[in-house]
Amino acid sequence: MDRLTRRQVLKVLGGATVAAATGGFTGQLLGWATAQEPSRPLLPRPGRRVVIVGAGISGAMCARTLRKLAPDVEVVVLERNPTYVSGPSHVDYVVGLEDARKVTVTFDALVRDGVRVIRSPATGLRLQDNRVLTPQGFVEYSVLVLATGLVPAEHEVRNLLENRRLSPHAWTWAGTVELRRAVEAFSGGTFVLTVPPPPYKCPPGPYEVACLVQEYWRAKGVRAEVVVLDSNDRPQPPLLADLWRRVLQERGITYKPSFKVVELDPTSRVLISDRGERQRFDLASVIPPQRAPLFIxxxxxxxxxxxxxxxxxxxxxxxxxxxxxxVAASPYTKSAFTAFLQGRNAAYFIARALGRDRGEPDPVFNQCWPFVSSKEALFVEVAWDKEGRPIPARNRTGAPSAQHVKDRKQWEYGLLRAVYG
Amino acid sequence: MHRWAGVLLALLMNGFLVGQMWVVRGAALSPGPAEAVVVREDEVHRRPVKAGERTVLEVSTTGLLEVVVYERTGDARELEEFRAGRVPRTAKVFSQVRELSYPLSSVTDTEFYVRVRHLRPGETRLRYVPGLVDEAMARLRKGENLVRNRGVVVVEGGRLTMPVYQLVPGTVVRVEVQSGRGVVGLLKTRDYLDVRDGRATVAGRCTPQACVEASSGRAVLEVAVGDYDDRYLVAEGQGLVFTYRVVATPEVLNHISSCT
Structure with a gap:
């Protein structure tokens, strides 16, 4: 069989999602791939309109901040999903530590602030005409903000796309739900989790999942060997590498660095590295590399x-x-913490570009409290100056502690209230 | 007392005590700044690097080398492996090189270990050129390019494959063939695996953008890296000598994250 290109794969997947969202799956799926560009506007021609694609943390925060800084500017958000599920909670949801209802929010608060929220995916951009394309029509803008998040590039690991069910992962919400089911149903054997090369969303996330599922199975009396295959030569982020090493070793989790998985053999249930090494699994969670949506x-x-x-x-x-x-190529960590600050700060610069100078926001920093068990978490902080240059003197790390778990949950619930409450 | 102080001073002047300390630890003395030393086969050179330092390792030989660079990862077994002459899985291996330049840097205090093996006998020299990460970043911010790593590779016959390190969007890989006949390519993982596993030939996976063919002498390939895919240097030919350079352009600043 000829190899599928990324373009072909994503087009079909993108089409599938769009078709599912608009109904009539099969016909629309086939139709979408050859669909004509939409010719009708979804909204009347704008005065000054900022269109934001994506209502995740950064997009929603940007929208609400803009409404405050520049109330006379129309703000439109295109969002494909009816709700947002908090990204940081994916890892603890996998082992039942978090209730999905507590970390799922609607976009009502944005609407209350005067943001127009359109439930639709973006399928294309017409930059020369200042248009975002959707399956229903196009939306014109004065300023466009891309806050789409990333899509997993499953096709970059041979056979992964065709065998997703063998290897659910927590880097999408649907995958998280599937992984939880698989973890609950697991009766023992070898669980293999892989770490992609950076940059990917939530650098400590894979090690958190490994620690939490191992604790979960131990408590249930399930005999499981947990193996982490890392594309990187040390656990991520590098500032936490030594602490992670120690944690993984103490918990008896097998850690194999510089093991870049490039192929999944579904018949023998083996993951294969670029060096030809093989790792057998009973349950796998291959976290694929991640990239911007194809339409971008x-x-x-x-x-x-x-x-x-x-x-x-x-x-x-x-x-x-x-x-x-x-989705941005930037020095900032791909995390919910920086997404919040990026959304806020970008709104200041967009407002300034639209003639509303409201001063300068504080530079971005990042804090993260990665779980090492249900009761303890690590801590890491890094910061950048206003040009985005790292400030090494601000680097801080913290060993496992119960306080970090409390800090993490307090931050996350606070974040959801601040952005969607 | 004074007599002993004199002896002590003399020993220090000769680097004897420092050298002995490393011998006790099973590693050779790391030469100081820009001071090249002759190294022996399988001698282990330990180089501590402080957070924020960017020390460039430079190795050159009149023969042909395999150079293994290992950074301490906290796994004691790996270090034992390295000391025992094996290659830990996290080590970087540079094969069939006549010259090598590779930066040793880290966000935390660390230690690097270097070992050379002669594939063809010769005199081999090693030195460390000190510097700082901030200095390198400042050069990029001023709009300058920066060589991240560089090697002179010799392929006397058959095929050589080698991963290329430190590629991020904004880097450019420049390959200059100095002599010999053959093909040198920079293949992405999928293509590299197809070649390695016999599903395709090098020529079958080569495009003009990713490979260069040298029939007699000089040829140049320049690949601008715009993604995070890994790439492998694949060279086939007779008497091929080429230099590769991984060059960071200011665009790299958009893609280098700090730490988390």
Whole structure:
């Protein structure tokens, strides 16, 4: 069989999602791939309109901040999902530590603030006409903000796309639910979790999942060997590498660095590295590399992420385009913590570009409290100056402690209230 | 007392005591700044690197080398493996090189270990050029390019494959063939695996953008890296001598994260 290209794969997947969202799955799926560009506007021609694609943390925060800084500017958000499930909770949801209802929010608060929320995916960009394309029509903008997050590039691991069910992962919400089911049903054997090369969302996340599932199975009396295959030569982020090493060793988790999985053999249930090494599994969780949605790359905005000026979040290619959070090529960590600050800060620079100078926000920093068990978490902090340059003197780490678990949950619930409450 | 002080001073002047300390630890003395030393086969060189330092390792030989660079990971077994002459899985291996330049840097205090093996006998020299990560970043911010790592590779016959390190969007890989006949390519993982596993030939996976063919003498390949895919240097030919350089452009600043 000929190899599928990333373009072909994502087109079919993108089409499937769009078709599912708009009904009539099969016919629409086939139809979408050859669909004509939408010719009707979804909204009347704008005065000054900022269109934000994506209502995750950075997009929603940007929208609400903009409404405060520039109340006379129309803010439209395109969001494909009816709700947002908090990203940091994916890892603890896998082992039942978090209730999905507590960390699922709607976009009602944005609407209350005067943001127009349109439930639709973006399927394309017409940069020369300042248009975002959707299956229902196009939306015109004065300023476009891309806050789409990332999509898993499963096709980059041979046979993974065709065998997703063998290897659910917590880097999408659907995958998280599936992984939880698989973890609950697991009766013993070898669980193998893989770590992609950076940058990927939530660098400590894979090690957190490994620690939590091992604790969960031990408590249930399930005999399981937990193996982490890491594309990197040490656990991520590098500042926590030594602490992670110790934690994994203490828990009896097998850690294999520099093991880049490039192939899944579904018949023998084996993962194969680029060096030809083989690791057998009973249950796997291959976390694929991640990149910007295809429609962004197709618009010529670059890939795998959108290049921006990290001081203003403005695209290097387009004057009236900004990219925030995970989708941006920036020095900032791909985390919910920085997404919040990026959304807030970008709003100041967008408002300034629209003639509403409201001063300068504080630079971005990142804090993270990775679980090592249900009762303890690590801590790491890094910071950047206003140009996006790292400030090594601000680097801080903390060993496992119960306080870090409390801090983490307090931060996360606070974050959801601040952005969606 | 004074007599002993004189002896002590003399020993220190000769680097004797420092050298002895490393011998006790089973590793050779790391040469000081920009001071090249002749190294022996399988001698282990230990180089502590403080957080924020960027020390460039430079190795050159009149023969042909395999150079193994290992950074302490906290796994004691790996270090034992390295000391025993094996290659830990996290080590970087540079094969069939005549010259090598590779930066040793870290966000935390660390130790690097270097070992050379002669594939063809010769005199081999090693030195460390000190520097700081901040200095390198400042050069990029000023709009300058920066060589991240560099090697002179010799392929006397058959095929050589080697991973290329430190590639992020904004880096450029420049390959200059100095002499010999053959093909040098920079293949992405999928293509590399197809070649390695016999599903395709090097020529079958080569495009003009990713490979260069040298029939007699000089040829140049330049690949601008725009993604995070790993790439492998694949060279086939007779008497091929080429230099590769991984060059960071200021664009790299958009893609280098700090730590988390």
């Amino acid at each position: 790359e197709e618009a010529g905005l670059g890939g795998p992420f959108v290049p921006i000026d990290p001081a203003t979040w403005r695209s290097r290619a387009q004057e009236n385009l900004y990219a925030l959070g995970d």
